[in-house]
Amino acid sequence: MQKVIETLLIGLSTGSIYALMSLALVLVWRSTRVVNFAQAGQAMLSTYIGFEIASRSEIFWLGLVFAIAAGALVGAGVDYFFMRVLFKHATSGPAAVVAPVIATLGLLGLIRSIVGLTWGGEFKSIEAPASTDGFSVGDGTIPFSNLDVLIIATVSIILIALAYIFQRTNLGLALRASAYAPEIAQLAGIRTARTRTIGWSIAGAVGGVAGMLVTSNNFLSPYSLDLLLVFGFIAAVIGGLESMVGSVIGALVLGIGLTFILNYVGTSLVFIGGFSVLILVLLIKPDGIMAKGKARRA
């Protein structure tokens, strides 16, 4: 019983980080109809910047603030200098449909090589902001630590802040309206291009937090966030790609599920487990768990 509970708790901590990544993917998908595979690269760059600040100041939270700022800037920059240009050029021919996806792939490679050339390939680690020693329960300790509590708390705060922005503010309404019906939003006086850039920047900031939190428990390298991207994508697919709430639920389910595999079956099957979930969802419920029987758009 104790093992079940600790697995649940750790799964919650893992899943909450996936939630940030899948939210970032969903935010961009809704506004731009592109799954932004460069999100891993943007998050990595932000995390490296956060790592520099955190290791110099020895304050994790200062690093996190810088990672958020860097993530927001990079996200906005990618949309403004890159996606806009791309959509202007690649409008016809066989490549029009696939160009954006391929472009995000190129961007992922570009950021990865820039990071590699700047920081090198060796593993870095960020001093965790809280103890990673597990809590003691009875005679033994469980692997759930102060750091996990902190991760869950940080993610919760961010999710609440996002929910507030999207449900209660004009900016949130503009973001939602532009995603659902760009033309009507434009006719209502919303500057949809600018709104989209803001959406990208929020996604970038959220991705930066995900990178910092994952790294606080692990190491950082030019490849270390690829798996986070994959699990974020799987979580987003579970949630149906369109729904922000769905993507968070999907991420928590995935995080808990994978932790159960980790604790009861073995490390080795974690990826295969995640991949099988992806295939199963696509086969059985391709519209995600939040679908109400509506046909998939796009």
Add this chain to the structure above:
Amino acid sequence: MSGLVVNRLSVSHGAIEALRAVSFSVEVGQLAAIIGSNGAGKTTLLRALSGLNTQTSGSAQWNEREILGARPDALVRRGISHVSEGKSVIAELSVKENLILGGIWRNKKSDTSAAIAEVVELFPVLGQRMNQSADSLSGGERQMLAIGRALVSRPKLLLLDEPSLGLAPLVIEQIFATIDQLRRKLGLTVVLVEQNAMSALEIADIGIIINLGEVVASGKANELIDDPALRAAYLGY
């Protein structure tokens, strides 16, 4: 001249010219009905006037300032609101959110709240449904919401694209009556695009008949109705 002055407006869709050298003018406070069959270029015309179509030439002025080349959001700030074809509401949002959307460009939220209150007074049915999703409204109610959303931005010039589309005859009558009341009450200038020629001309001051991208006739609405040649050729009865 103040009001809407369109001079030799042409719009192309890639290689195809959807509208050729269209000219007409609408005085402030008038209702102009743009009549024509499917594919005549009516929607193209409205989309050019609200900034959605950008491949344009010629000129279109609203109160002596050029419209063409401006972005839709800038035109909304200048008092031009466009209710696009097919009940342009966002089904995923609530009725209230759809209305707020109409004033989202303002810095002062209180202005929008006041405008929403006025709209609810005009369309009481919306007031009862404020927190429901727009998806749950009937066709006629959605059209009211779409017009209401445009009114929240307190427009001077209202562009309406086929408000009768897909509605039951009884509801159509009601919508046209509402449009007529509204523009008198609020002093709106209205450009109304319709296939439903008769009903539109009945509430219009002037009518413009478009066929295959060109203006084939224009004049006072009642004269157009009485012209037997036009009736046979374009008005279809």
Add this chain to the structure above:
Amino acid sequence: MRKKIAIFVLIGWVLLIIGDRVDELRVYQGAQMAMYTIALASIVLLTGYSGQVSLGNGAMMAVGGYGAALTLNNLGTPIWFAFLMAIVTASLFGALLGAAAARVSGPYLAGTTLALAVGLPAIANQFAFLGGEPGLLFDVGFPPERFGDEFTQYKWFFWIACFIALIAIFVTSNILSSRFGRTWRAIRGNSLAAELCGVHSARMKVLAFTVSSGLAGLAGAVLAMTISLVAPGAYGLALSFALVTGAVLAGISSLPGVVLGAFILVVIPEISVALADRLGDADKLNNYLPGLIVSVLLILSVIFTPNGPGENLRKHRHKKPAH
């Protein structure tokens, strides 16, 4: 048809002569080029024709490589059968994956294949019979003795690779100009319209992914041959990225273009090594410069010549007389 066969035979003959005239490194690179040609053809078929994106064709190549190596090592079959099994394994795998991901439209195939490419090392390390990190040997054997002592191992690889590539491209070009190729293009242009004409677009998409996977698997076996090994490291994300780049540079829907794409992919590492030597700090540069060049090329080409350099030339020509 006869003319086409004659052209392919002629190309093969020219390749034979070239193979005799250049040094060992170039022969090796020639074999690589043949391998890339097959791999890029698989992307042209999938992306250029059926309009789907796979970001993990490198992973499909791995499936083919492992399929061939397992066949050869465990069953002791002739080489040609191992290559055939590479196609079979990869197509089967592709059909399964495609049934899940290619069926639903949108970015699902891209994401799923990317996930596969990222997770491939983990999967390969998982099963003992795949040899883990060091992988499996894949030895096609020495060249036949009748070719004489002068005939090197790499030249033998080159011959086999070119022979396979010629057949693969010939078959692919016939598929693309057949009913299937036309149907794929129709789906890519407008899948709704194609559906209305009675095309079962989901099934056709899965078929495209299956055929493309088979081709990729074949390329994977050729790659395994040139390095005598099937190991997860050889089929990483970088390979998948390189393939997409090569295909875009070649003109995503142009089959003849794949030769150019393959040439660029072989040349890039060469250039980056030369650059790294000149700039110093060779370690970092060696590791990341090829990636940098590939990504920059990919981004520039996707922005400026998304449909391949050929299209820009054609547009240019069309524009001149018009104005």
